Amino acid sequence: MRTSTSENLRALIDAEAHRAGFEAVAVTRPDAIPLAPARLAEFVSDGFHGSMEWIAETVQRRAEPSTLWPEVRSIIVLAMNYGPDHDPRGLQARRDRGAISVYAQNRDYHDVMKGRLKEIAGKIVARVGGDVKVFVDTAPVMEKPLAEAAGLGWQGKHTNLVSRAHGSWLFLGTIFTTAELEPDTAEIDHCGSCRACLDACPTDAFPAPYRLDARRCISYLTIENKGPIPREFREKMGNRIYGCDDCLAACPWNKFASAAAEAKLAARADLREPQLSELLALDDASFRAFFSGSPVKRIGRDRFVRNVVIAAGNSSDASLTPIARRLLDDASPLVRGAAIWALSRLLPDREFGDLAATASKTETDVVVRQEWLAALTPPVGAD
Known part of the structure; x- marks a missing residue:
């Protein structure tokens, strides 16, 4: 049963997260992703990480949050909706324009989120003491499995997080804390027999549901890949010049996602269709x-x-x-x-x-x- 202190802290976290512009917040334990180590190891052993050597070098720390920080007792996962107000795939027909992934049409989301997470973390320390660490994608933290364990959504067949309330359009950040918080209930998979995201991929980057070969992914090819674009993928890139939204945009759960029209996430006009x-x-x-x-x-x-x-x-x-x-x-x-x-x-x-x-x-x-x-x-x- 939750103690009064734990309940009050959770109420504070929920209120501060909402004030900071996060659409969802949930809590999980550092030992809540026991299947992640084997899945990550398989991803790396199959070479699906491509040239992203930092993934191979940090496998253990990514798979085990307590290895990254042994003092952690609870992990707070926060999500911010960046859903577009239109289907971004429509721009692919305008070949004189460049298609930039929706997430990159505004300020760097690391900058948008990190300051806000630090504010919330500061309020936690002020209330109960202890220590906190804030992460937004740049540290070896497996945000998506943790978000699933916390109940914010589930990892869909395209390997991204899917939410019944926000579809596939979520930025994730985490706050590691030494505070003891009651964990939320994990979400279950609601993909069913749907394979819309898999069929939408222009380069067949999914060798199987829930498995991504990054070496074939346009997001990887246009962002992480430092060399020439392999010839077999050039025509399939179309006018995608930074990332690819096809698998995300195809997800039927997006119909429940409200467009992120607030100024904090509104696309720059000059990046919508440059x-x-x-x-x-x-x-x-x-x-x-x-x-x-x-x-x-x-x-x-x-x-x-x-x-x-x-x-x-x-x-x-x-x-x-x-x-x-x-x-x-x-x-x-x-x-x-x-x-x-x-x-x-x-x-x-x-x-x-x-x-x-x-x-x-x-x-x-x-x-x-x-x-x-x-x-x-x-x-x-x-x-």
Whole structure:
């Protein structure tokens, strides 16, 4: 049975969470995710983490919250709804525009949430003493299994958290505390036979329900991947230039989610459907200025423009050809290689061949030279 102190503390936490703009808050124990270690180990052993080596390096700390901080007694999980006021997949038909994942169309959610979590944590310490630690995605904490254990939702077949009240559009943060709090009841899986999220994935990144191969995921390819976009995924990227919302947007539970129209999460107007032509022209300084305060800034100009150039190649928009040509002289081999692929799709074969005959001779980077070779090599089975 809860003590009066525990009940009062929980009431304080609920009130402060609501005041801070969190739509949901729940409590779980650090030992509440016993299946997580084996699942995480399988994910890593299968290589599904790709180049995200920090996951492999922190497996034990991720799987066992008490290993990360032995003093923790309760974990408070908080969720903030960032649901859009429209289906973001509609922008994919406008190939002259770039599709940026909904979560990245506003301020960096780490900045939005962390300060508010610290305020709540401070109120906990002021009330009952002890110690607290605040985490928002950047530490080795498995927020989604903890959120499921706390009852905020369940991990759907797309591996993201799904809520009956907020669908698939939730930011998660945690407060680890030495305070003893009564845990909430874990949520059960409500996916049933539905596989809408799996079928929506343009790159078949789910080898099975509840399993994600990040190496095939457009979010991974456009954000975490530091090298060229693998050729097999370029056309499938369409105009997605930062992340991908397809599996989230396809979830039927979204019909119960209210759009996050409050100013704290409203999308920047210039990031809702930015023009590819303007993004292609970004140099490092203008990229940093344009994406100031945005999570997009973290991947740097070269990786971002790489993504935009791939989208240009998928656009069938000949007006983008001149700027794509200029990017053949870009300082970044990553950008130059993407520009070759884009031009191979935007230019008539003869014109591209003439361009390659001259431009390829001055290229010194081995990887970029391979792009020229691949672009000039007919696909297997072609006449």
